[in-house]
Amino acid sequence: MARPTMEDVAAKAGVSRALVSLVMRNAPNVSDERRTRVLCAAHALGYEPHAMARSLASRTSTVLGVMVSDLRNAFFADVVEGLDAAAEAAGFHLILNTGGRSPARERAALKSLLSFRPAGVILLSPVVPASAIEEAAAQGPVVLVSRTSRAAGVDTVNDDGEAGSALAVDHLVSLGHRRIAHLDGGLAAGAAARRRGYQQAMRRHRLHPIIVRSEHTDTAGEKAVHELLSDPPQGGMPTALVAGNDFNAVGAISALEEVGLRVPEDVSVVGYDNTSLAALRHLSLTTVDQPRTEMGRLAVEALLERVRGERAEPVRHLLHPSLVVRSTTAAPER
Amino acid sequence: MARPTMEDVAAKAGVSRALVSLVMRNAPNVSDERRTRVLCAAHALGYEPHAMARSLASRTSTVLGVMVSDLRNAFFADVVEGLDAAAEAAGFHLILNTGGRSPARERAALKSLLSFRPAGVILLSPVVPASAIEEAAAQGPVVLVSRTSRAAGVDTVNDDGEAGSALAVDHLVSLGHRRIAHLDGGLAAGAAARRRGYQQAMRRHRLHPIIVRSEHTDTAGEKAVHELLSDPPQGGMPTALVAGNDFNAVGAISALEEVGLRVPEDVSVVGYDNTSLAALRHLSLTTVDQPRTEMGRLAVEALLERVRGERAEPVRHLLHPSLVVRSTTAAPER
DNA sequence: TCTATTGATTAGAGCGCTCTAATCATGTAG
DNA sequence: CTACATGATTAGAGCGCTCTAATCAATAGA
Numbered sequence A, B: 001m002a003r004p005t006m007e008d009v010a011a012k013a014g015v016s017r018a019l020v021s022l023v024m025r026n027a028p029n030v031s032d033e034r035r036t037r038v039l040c041a042a043h044a045l046g047y048e049p050h051a052m053a054r055s056l057a058s059r060t061s062t063v064l065g066v067m068v069s070d071l072r073n074a075f076f077a078d079v080v081e082g083l084d085a086a087a088e089a090a091g092f093h094l095i096l097n098t099g100g101r102s103p104a105r106e107r108a109a110l111k112s113l114l115s116f117r118p119a120g121v122i123l124l125s126p127v128v129p130a131s132a133i134e135e136a137a138a139q140g141p142v143v144l145v146s147r148t149s150r151a152a153g154v155d156t157v158n159d160d161g162e163a164g165s166a167l168a169v170d171h172l173v174s175l176g177h178r179r180i181a182h183l184d185g186g187l188a189a190g191a192a193a194r195r196r197g198y199q200q201a202m203r204r205h206r207l208h209p210i211i212v213r214s215e216h217t218d219t220a221g222e223k224a225v226h227e228l229l230s231d232p233p234q235g236g237m238p239t240a241l242v243a244g245n246d247f248n249a250v251g252a253i254s255a256l257e258e259v260g261l262r263v264p265e266d267v268s269v270v271g272y273d274n275t276s277l278a279a280l281r282h283l284s285l286t287t288v289d290q291p292r293t294e295m296g297r298l299a300v301e302a303l304l305e306r307v308r309g310e311r312a313e314p315v316r317h318l319l320h321p322s323l324v325v326r327s328t329t330a331a332p333e334r
Numbered sequence C: 001t002c003t004a005t006t007g008a009t010t011a012g013a014g015c016g017c018t019c020t021a022a023t024c025a026t027g028t029a030g
Numbered sequence D: 001c002t003a004c005a006t007g008a009t010t011a012g013a014g015c016g017c018t019c020t021a022a023t024c025a026a027t028a029g030a
Helices: A006-013 A017-024 A032-045 A051-058 A074-089 A103-114 A130-139 A161-175 A191-204 A218-230 A246-258 A292-307 B006-013 B017-024 B032-045 B051-058 B074-089 B103-114 B130-139 B161-175 B191-204 B218-230 B246-258 B292-307
Strands: A063-068 A093-098 A120-124 A142-145 A154-159 A180-184 A210-213 A240-242 A268-270 A287-289 A316-319 A322-324 B063-068 B093-098 B120-124 B142-145 B154-159 B180-184 B210-213 B240-242 B268-270 B287-289 B316-319 B322-324
Touching: A006 A017, A006 A032, A017 A032, A051 B051, A063 A074, A063 A103, A074 A093, A074 A120, A074 A292, A074 B074, A074 B093, A093 A103, A093 B074, A103 A120, A103 A130, A120 A130, A120 A292, A130 A142, A130 A154, A142 A292, A154 A161, A154 A292, A161 A180, A161 A191, A161 A240, A161 A268, A161 A287, A161 A322, A180 A191, A180 A218, A180 A246, A191 A210, A210 A218, A218 A246, A246 A268, A292 A316, B006 B017, B006 B032, B017 B032, B063 B074, B063 B103, B074 B093, B074 B120, B074 B292, B093 B103, B103 B120, B103 B130, B120 B130, B120 B292, B130 B142, B130 B154, B142 B292, B154 B161, B154 B292, B161 B180, B161 B191, B161 B240, B161 B268, B161 B287, B161 B322, B180 B191, B180 B218, B180 B246, B191 B210, B210 B218, B218 B246, B246 B268, B292 B316
Parallel strands: A063 A093, A063 A120, A120 A142, A142 A154, A154 A316, A180 A210, A180 A240, A240 A268, B063 B093, B063 B120, B120 B142, B142 B154, B154 B316, B180 B210, B180 B240, B240 B268
Antiparallel strands: A093 B093, A287 A322, B287 B322
16 A cells, blocks of 8 residues: 555666666666666556655755635636646646635635745735735745735736726727716725726826725625716716726626616626626626736746746736727717 | 754754654643743744655645646635635645646646645546546545545545436426426536436426536527527427526526516526526526535545545535525516 | 652654765776 | 776765654652
8 A cells, every 4th residue: 555665666676766766857867778677667666756755855846835815706716727737837736725815814824835845935815914925935935916015025916907997998988988987996906006097097088087986796886886876976977887896897787777777878887807707698798807827827937937046036017908898888879 | 044944943942853843743741841942942943844844754644635627617616615624624735736627637637636645635526537536546535526436445525416406496396387498518517417307306297308408608508598499399488497507597598688588587597506606686596506615625524534544435425405596587477 | 769650851763755976887098 | 908087876865854762850659
């Protein structure tokens, strides 16, 4: 039952353990004859190298610690897919945790990841204070996704929320809209940048910003629209809505349809995130797409650059989102 | 920069490395005085035990290998959340992979997980042949989620798809429906059981089963409805649809609404999985809920029972799904 | 007083591997 | 024929920890 070790393979092949080690790492300067002999013995015994022992002996790690605040959020799940693909391609392994958006749980999760002495750590939208992140950065490379940082040892990968909102506003303006409201995500990750982008774009178009406090959920979206309807801004009900995210947008659409307003004929709605939700033909939501898989890839890349010592200065990736035009936006009816 | 080791702590506290080891594992029979002395030294140095070294030396593992076929599928993401919570509670760590529903990739992923000599392996809806699973089972405990197996060393956790479909049919029948069609998921995981459950329930009610070939996607749902409309079964267009999953249901609803049929007034629709999608007030889909987090918990539990040697016979968890009635089902209009 | 007994502590081997440095063949130039 | 590369192989230390068995101190029992 006990799995064979290098020693067993060496004995079977009639060579030293060191030679087996060389073969397993396919080092050069091993004669073809010995190489095949070792490989055969290994195969016959069903030998596979022990990753942890290897890691310990070589003082290197092929493990990347990943802390994701919430896997239920499809956005993070997609980023993790990207991480996994990139890690696998580079011969690295993911050890994964969730933090549940609780600083205490995130701290514990982070500590637990670090106990494996990973090559580095990737944190998806963490809520722990900057100090905890800097502490982790003292132990090894840290990459933040969907969270900014000024720390020197920390790389970041974010989507350009300002640009994303601007894309949405520009699209609506080009369709002829002028009364465009933003359903603000409050303290949610990325909400601040999206709000700024919206404001700047509106000013650029010499339009008056209308910001409605909301959250990144569908019920909050509904509520925001109800508020908008019961207490319309001066100038009247907006003809277009830039929602904080897709869920918020879906809630807003529900509320609009409930009171007999048609989307997009009466009101256009733009979401954010391009979740699988938005792609459903039933909704067919115009939305802003973040290159999630790409974000995962870049996070791994940034980490490995540090691992390999190719870079010491922090890198701040700001990915350009793109607009996905579907069926919830149209020219306002005159 | 080099992280402190047990040796460093021992030196600082003026005790042996073995004593530090005892304290770190908080073993009994350590004097309070020494214990605090060691703890202080450890804290002062910022010492944290090295999980891999510990694992190697103790010949035990706190790592659970998890292979998920596709994280983008919210169902699996939820199960992973359950796994994570249960693993964390038991002091275990998740090392995670994706297999992308490709046998070759899954094989590689599995091999990669096993290289860490995990305490066991949990496979979410794997597509590899049974032989590969049995091979893995020879290395340690294996738990399958959303996949059945007859192998002796393998535990399984599944939802009772037959019962789930029956729930949907019973609900529709009790509302007064008699022409109830099933949009079949084909080869998708769990589709066979759902189909069987539908058929059995229909027969039980002495109703004629109508099965439309489809898939677990929204476009397939649309297509299935179009087929149903263009070539209605004898007896006429069904008044209710039991979809293969939520996505399929949403597609079906789109298609129905497109041709002017109202849901639920003209046609009732039941989904399966209770994804976040179904809960959106905009859709408010009646659906069958699988206890996903619970499934994750049970998978870890089954694994740990084997790890602790508490059980050798395989266990086959068949979880009972429940019906979540929302707004897409109603009595048929007369 | 001497021996058990018990609890606290430690020496030292070893987990499965890598890595450095040493050893052992070969061939090749002087 | 020696000296010296050069390539192939191996001995042995060591990664950071745990675990067994041994040691040591202190108390209790005879």
